[in-house]
Amino acid sequence: MTQKIPDLYQVKEKMYVATDCIIFGFDSGKLKLLLFKRLVEPLKGRWSLIGSFVRLDEDIDVAGKRVLKEITGLDNVFMQQLKTYGKKDRDPGYRCISVAQYALISSDEHDEDLINEKKAHWFEIKDLPGLILDHEQMVQDALEQLRNNARYKPIGFELLPEKFTLPQLQSLYEAIYQVKLDSRNFRKKVLSLNVLEKLDEKDKSASKRGAFLYKFDYNNYNKLRESGYHFVIA
Amino acid sequence: MTQKIPDLYQVKEKMYVATDCIIFGFDSGKLKLLLFKRLVEPLKGRWSLIGSFVRLDEDIDVAGKRVLKEITGLDNVFMQQLKTYGKKDRDPGYRCISVAQYALISSDEHDEDLINEKKAHWFEIKDLPGLILDHEQMVQDALEQLRNNARYKPIGFELLPEKFTLPQLQSLYEAIYQVKLDSRNFRKKVLSLNVLEKLDEKDKSASKRGAFLYKFDYNNYNKLRESGYHFVIA
DNA sequence: ACAAAAGTGTTGAAAATACACCCATGT
DNA sequence: ACATGGGTGTATTTTCAACACTTTTGT
Numbered sequence: 001m002t003q004k005i006p007d008l009y010q011v012k013e014k015m016y017v018a019t020d021c022i023i024f025g026f027d028s029g030k031l032k033l034l035l036f037k038r039l040v041e042p043l044k045g046r047w048s049l050i051g052s053f054v055r056l057d058e059d060i061d062v063a064g065k066r067v068l069k070e071i072t073g074l075d076n077v078f079m080q081q082l083k084t085y086g087k088k089d090r091d092p093g094y095r096c097i098s099v100a101q102y103a104l105i106s107s108d109e110h111d112e113d114l115i116n117e118k119k120a121h122w123f124e125i126k127d128l129p130g131l132i133l134d135h136e137q138m139v140q141d142a143l144e145q146l147r148n149n150a151r152y153k154p155i156g157f158e159l160l161p162e163k164f165t166l167p168q169l170q171s172l173y174e175a176i177y178q179v180k181l182d183s184r185n186f187r188k189k190v191l192s193l194n195v196l197e198k199l200d201e202k203d204k205s206a207s208k209r210g211a212f213l214y215k216f217d218y219n220n221y222n223k224l225r226e227s228g229y230h231f232v233i234a
Numbered sequence: 235m236t237q238k239i240p241d242l243y244q245v246k247e248k249m250y251v252a253t254d255c256i257i258f259g260f261d262s263g264k265l266k267l268l269l270f271k272r273l274v275e276p277l278k279g280r281w282s283l284i285g286s287f288v289r290l291d292e293d294i295d296v297a298g299k300r301v302l303k304e305i306t307g308l309d310n311v312f313m314q315q316l317k318t319y320g321k322k323d324r325d326p327g328y329r330c331i332s333v334a335q336y337a338l339i340s341s342d343e344h345d346e347d348l349i350n351e352k353k354a355h356w357f358e359i360k361d362l363p364g365l366i367l368d369h370e371q372m373v374q375d376a377l378e379q380l381r382n383n384a385r386y387k388p389i390g391f392e393l394l395p396e397k398f399t400l401p402q403l404q405s406l407y408e409a410i411y412q413v414k415l416d417s418r419n420f421r422k423k424v425l426s427l428n429v430l431e432k433l434d435e436k437d438k439s440a441s442k443r444g445a446f447l448y449k450f451d452y453n454n455y456n457k458l459r460e461s462g463y464h465f466v467i468a
Numbered sequence: 469a470c471a472a473a474a475g476t477g478t479t480g481a482a483a484a485t486a487c488a489c490c491c492a493t494g495t
Numbered sequence: 496a497c498a499t500g501g502g503t504g505t506a507t508t509t510t511c512a513a514c515a516c517t518t519t520t521g522t
Contacts, residue, residue, distance in 0.1 A: 012287050013250075013290045014249055014250055015248055015249065015290065016246060016247075016248055017248075017249045017251065055247060056249065059320060059321045060318065060320030060331065061320070081318065083315055084333050086251075086288070087293050087294075088291055088292060095291075097294065099331075152382075165474090167473075167475095182512080182513075182514085183474085183475080184475085184477080184513095184514085184515095185512065187475080187476085188476095204520090206473070207472065207519090207521095208473075208520040208521045209472080209518075209520055209521090210473095211473080211474060212475095399501090400502090401501070416485080416487080417502080418504080419484075419485065419486085421502080422484095422503095422504095423483095423484085438493090438494095440499095440501095441493080441494095441499060441500040442500075443491075443494090443500065444493080445500080445501055446501090470521105471521095471522090472519100472520095474518075476515105476516090476517080476518095477514105477516105479512100479513090480513090482510080482512090483508100483509080483510070483511085485506105485507080485508075485509085486505105487504105487505090487506095487507105488503105489502105489503090490502085490503085491500105492499100492501080492502095493501105494497105494498095495496105495498090
């Protein structure tokens, strides 16, 4: 039989490649999502994720960071690729695939003026408006991945400021998983992991007594990982 | 201040979009990967994953299935998107991003002639040759995801024939995680999940006594999932 | 003095681990 | 009869889950 070079090596068609950002924040005990009112046709005026085409000379993850910077003013944000959406008819205009990436930002940090200017709005996760195209699917998938990952990696910490209190951390996990946790068991479990460093300061913004602040200890976390341990909160 | 529509809505450049397939198999107690000797320049003769450009009128996941079919002759294979590789210089020739997908196939099924014809070869996971471009990274990432997923979802079963024995299943998990498991504890745990249906047949290919065959029970598994259970083996 | 959130221990149940021998069968 | 892999039970340790009161401090 003759050896035919398969067709697949030859078909070379180009497509539009975009990235969309699912931006999670945490504020007042609520898990939130940053959404945008589209300023341009088509679908002008509808809520959507923020996205951009990826430039020819730009890494995809860099494109995500660029978008995030343009919107929030933030650099150095935790961002992770979620999934690529590539149904041939997902965008009615032209063939465009989208690499969705999700970001976790601590909501005390972003630039509010910038967000207002871009007609963006923080929505509670339980109360999202309808979104264009496959953006609702993206959000569902991102939530699922966030929940999976927050169980075994400390990415939940990315949603908090550098220094945070245990009640804040607990409330974050409660918001992510939509459950109520017992504070005694929660503290026991978290502290037993030895990945939190207790500081000598207190945060008094949430109570008169004040709660001790902690920092996440990446060194200890990495040691823990290497020894094959699984990080399970909640 | 004037509201400027951000640049990002306007840059529209097209790129090549490819998909690469990480094909896992399980055979003789070893976890294996199907690799290909490249038939075309550039990098002709080097080992690589098998891939293809995605066609303009083709969903990305469909492209993956097409590639898999061309190589193994198999339809209806478990396949899952891994990650999109989009560094701007990942391919030296032109800007090309690749959506990596991984497949799990039960090694008794594929078409050997087809594989020979395509100059493909099954490599043990512990003994892989060097690969082109970022394909080694893809394989590492796929392994990590396989290990993560096999812990909480029954995807390990995809690597076995429809009917399999408990010693086979145990050996599969041992191959995935590179550990030795205690057969009593393993059986206890797996059977306690109630997702296996014991058949009245035995497989005598591995021992004189023969081992009972089991089938995976998707109904019970789905019930289990809905009740929020986490599937943890090993 | 009181309201409001922070912090703290114990007990019982359940799950995970460690561990060694008999069984069935083909040769 | 023996070699080979299949199959089984129990005791110990560890982890998880349930549960309520005292402390601190600003008003």
